[in-house]
Amino acid sequence: MALAPNIATSTDPNPIEDSGEHINAPGLQYFVFALFFIFGGITSLNDVIIPKLKELFTLNYTQAMLVQFCFFAAYAIVGIPGARLVKKLGYMRGAVAGLVIMMAGCLLFIPASQTATYALFLFALFILASGVVIVQVVANPLISLLGPSRTAHSRLTFAQAFNSLGTTVFPIVGSIIILGSLATISADQLSGAELTAYRQAESEAIWQGYLGLAVLIGLVAAVVWLFRNRLQGEKHEASGGLAGLDLLKRGRFGYGALCIFLYVGAEVSIGSIIVSYLMQAHVLNVAENVAGPMIGLYWGGAMVGRFIGSALLRMLSPGKILAFVAAGAITLIAISANSTGEVAAYTLLAVGLMNSIMFPTIFSLACEKLGPRAADGSGIINVAICGGAIVPLLFGVIADTSGSLTFALMLPVICYAIIAGFGIFARRPA
Numbered sequence: 001m002a003l004a005p006n007i008a009t010s011t012d013p014n015p016i017e018d019s020g021e022h023i024n025a026p027g028l029q030y031f032v033f034a035l036f037f038i039f040g041g042i043t044s045l046n047d048v049i050i051p052k053l054k055e056l057f058t059l060n061y062t063q064a065m066l067v068q069f070c071f072f073a074a075y076a077i078v079g080i081p082g083a084r085l086v087k088k089l090g091y092m093r094g095a096v097a098g099l100v101i102m103m104a105g106c107l108l109f110i111p112a113s114q115t116a117t118y119a120l121f122l123f124a125l126f127i128l129a130s131g132v133v134i135v136q137v138v139a140n141p142l143i144s145l146l147g148p149s150r151t152a153h154s155r156l157t158f159a160q161a162f163n164s165l166g167t168t169v170f171p172i173v174g175s176i177i178i179l180g181s182l183a184t185i186s187a188d189q190l191s192g193a194e195l196t197a198y199r200q201a202e203s204e205a206i207w208q209g210y211l212g213l214a215v216l217i218g219l220v221a222a223v224v225w226l227f228r229n230r231l232q233g234e235k236h237e238a239s240g241g242l243a244g245l246d247l248l249k250r251g252r253f254g255y256g257a258l259c260i261f262l263y264v265g266a267e268v269s270i271g272s273i274i275v276s277y278l279m280q281a282h283v284l285n286v287a288e289n290v291a292g293p294m295i296g297l298y299w300g301g302a303m304v305g306r307f308i309g310s311a312l313l314r315m316l317s318p319g320k321i322l323a324f325v326a327a328g329a330i331t332l333i334a335i336s337a338n339s340t341g342e343v344a345a346y347t348l349l350a351v352g353l354m355n356s357i358m359f360p361t362i363f364s365l366a367c368e369k370l371g372p373r374a375a376d377g378s379g380i381i382n383v384a385i386c387g388g389a390i391v392p393l394l395f396g397v398i399a400d401t402s403g404s405l406t407f408a409l410m411l412p413v414i415c416y417a418i419i420a421g422f423g424i425f426a427r428r429p430a
Helices: 026-044 046-056 066-089 091-107 109-115 118-145 149-181 192-202 204-226 245-249 251-279 288-312 318-337 341-349 351-355 358-366 371-384 387-402 410-425
Strands: none
Touching: 026 046, 026 091, 026 118, 026 149, 026 204, 046 066, 046 118, 046 149, 046 192, 046 251, 046 288, 066 091, 066 118, 066 251, 066 371, 066 387, 091 109, 091 118, 091 204, 109 118, 109 192, 109 204, 118 149, 118 371, 149 204, 149 288, 149 358, 192 204, 245 251, 245 371, 251 288, 251 341, 251 351, 251 358, 251 371, 251 387, 251 410, 288 318, 288 341, 288 351, 318 341, 318 351, 318 358, 318 410, 341 351, 351 358, 358 371, 358 410, 387 410
């Protein structure tokens, strides 16, 4: 099925009108949903390996957050080149390239575990994330094109629900496999050869889990390759230099890109510290292998909210809904920070529900009427996802400096406040 002829043939360097034409390929949606499921699940596994690596390498919060920094830094580095690659190869071949790189990243966990080298773990995460970035550059604009433009908000939110399904399932399974293997001793009690042997033994579950993921990704890549010619005649607008940066001059897109940066940073920061937060004496006072599966509640809330949001966004103003859920996230964090026990635990976990429609809504509001600049816009948005590298690292610095995870929660509160402002700003169609 060919793309609509006008999707990427404009010669206007700043086209902003969208004709409303789209790809009529229902079967292709299932392929895109599968991509959302896979890269969502892989991203959320970071929340599981952070407490594992923190214990194995006796890290503070700032050092542990280097996991997220190396993973999400790939968005800043690979986002624009990834968009160029997709425009050169096409959506389907671009997806295969991204999946192959993801598979390579998973396989790098084997030498990282066997050598018990933290830096190699970080490098493996960067390579894995580089593939995820390319797959996202394909998935976000492609799902927007698989139907009428007037329902793009709803359709992207529904696709993001499959992303949340992955972020819900992967941490639950991963925490059982990875955190469930924790020994009765800890790394800070060992040194020398004993410490190295302990790290190698305790990280075995990590590489075995990622080896399984590599096999799964390889199978998906093989299937996608079989359908590489599905979009015959696909075209993209040529662009030179730093493709898409000129789009930041448009107030709506620039503000939206900033909000993607802040949203991902806030969401990842909270997800990264959930296990440590729940383990605190004044919250639930539980062990890692008990707190680990509860990450699924955080991401599960996002999944439920996205299925609900995909319906609400067809009836109500996306901008107003965005402002409402951002305010809801601030309220829940405030309650958690000023409470103890189950109230503190579950109100923070419930922030996942508020996060549910933020990414797809910010993305679609920012990218309205980009037309043939969709791939460039998606590339810039993917660069903005590097907020998942910067904000959590800053969160870790604040937590270490203040000695309080609760105090550090003020950072995501600021992020959500700015996002609420964008919802009000973009409440009217572009």
